[in-house]
Amino acid sequence: IIKRHHLKQQTAITDLHHYYDFFQNSAEGLYASKVDGQLVSVNPAMCSLFGYKNPKEMLLQVNNADEFYADSSDRELILGEIHKNGKVIGKEIQGIRKDGSEFWFSISGQIKEQNDERYLFGSIFDVTARKQSNMSLKYLASHDSLTGVFNRREFDTRLQSALHQAKSHNTDLTLLYLDLEQIKQVNDTCGHKAGDLLIKQLSLKLGSVVSDKGMFARVGGDEFAVLLEGDEAPMAYLLANELLNVVREFRFTWENKVFTLGVSVGQAPWQPNISTPEELMSMADSACFMAKKKGRNHIHTFSADDKHMQRYDKELSWVSKINEALQNEQFELYYQHYLPLSKKNIGHQYELLLRMTQLDGKAILPEAFLPAAERYSLSAKIDRWVIEYYFNWLTKHPEHLDELTQVSINLSGHSxxxxxxxxFILNAFEKHSIPYHKVSFEITESMAIVRMEETIEFINxxxxxxxVFALDDFGSGITSYNYLKSLPIDQVKINGSLVKNILVxxxxxxxxxxxxxxxKALGMETVAKFxxxxxxxxxxGKAGIDFAQGYGIAKPMPLLEFKKY
Structure with missing residues (x-):
């Protein structure tokens, strides 16, 4: 027995030596880190890849694995993919070396548990040469791959710089926003290959008109923008007319079919009170919306005095406030208990509610700022803040998490x-060790209809x-019953306008x-609001409703002042 044990021990030691030799001599960069990013071990190839002399130097100087990435949020996305699929294989990411130079690497990895601790084991190798053979990194980062014109990322960067220049030297700056029409008809009739060719041909013609007068970029699927600075800015309306004429005269032919297009153009001149690129883009987008309402092939210039634009002007002020609130921690979470009507109340059951806090301490309700957030694509940022803040708070209050039965978190349709x-959400659950069954996501009935396929995929x-998933404000639309069977939801929250007057x-x-x-026939629970x-x-309760929520149960209160029901 002793001999057998000794042989087993010798085999284990030999295997360990083999693994150590493989780890040290592998041509690929190998590393292990904790899930939070703290590096545990690296091999010489990994050090060489990132510009460090040896493992000791790298482990001392690199505080977290997110320093490998040119964009640190890429690590969060990779972790999210690992949590979803169990592993990641051959994900190509832009990295950053010790000296600050950027390169492309391919990463594979998975999470394993050892001695009650979870580790991420990864392998990395350089793929920069292959990337550069197709297109230079700089060109790839700044240009649209289909059309070859500047992309949204580069446009945003240039717009930020142009705004700084305009404010510093009081120079002119004008933005044109173009929304092409009839592209969908080409895609539906002839396929996306034809649609791509159309976009490519037309962008070439539009770009040649703009030429060196300004910057021309593709900022969406069928949306383009032009940035005009200095002496060119006052000539923006003339250029807008030229672009409109190009689209009007353009003919696209595909398999003996001829298509004509239309375009709506929004013009937004810079004013001294505009401080962010988002504001100017929103103004141009709003002007484009007004041009579209006039009919095909129109130009509309943004003006704060225009009665039709006043609603958008109000929304723009909220865009600025929302961005400030995200940057300066001016959002606050409230909670509102809800009560089971057909069974005993066990643990904490509540809905999370969002408030924006003003400098005087007053709380602004979400109905004031969420419409602007959704229109200008800020709602996903808000949802990200809510989940990260709340999950982090739960981590700091483990006793609360233990007693939590269910929390309802609202998600916007854009999210x-x-x-x-x-x-990000998948990774947040894993990072903070939040049990999935304790979280209910709420989505509104109206957005579920508009984004049916995306909603079902997200829910699944x-x-x-x-x-758990709840459909909020149910009963607000006449088509409610027609699609309820199609949504795999667990709860239905009945619109408050139907609830508050049931006695009369x-x-x-x-x-x-x-x-x-x-x-009940579909196996869903019901929650009555108001x-x-x-x-x-x-x-x-007599009607068989499962839960009640409203001021008659409990009023919303700050999460930081949480009290049991």
């Missing part, structure tokens, strides 16, 4: 289709892991009863 946010991803309005009571009957009295709560 549902944001693939990067989906990976997280439902498999244990999350028999039609509202009948609709609530109808929703209850349908959802429950403002004990009498309404009792009536809902």
């Amino acid at each position: 549902i289709g944001d693939k990067e946010l989906k990976l 991803t997280f439902q498999k892991l244990g999350c 309005d028999p039609i509202d009571l009948a609709m609530v009863n109808s929703i209850h009957d349908i959802t 429950v403002e009295s004990t009498e309404v709560m009792v009536a809902l």
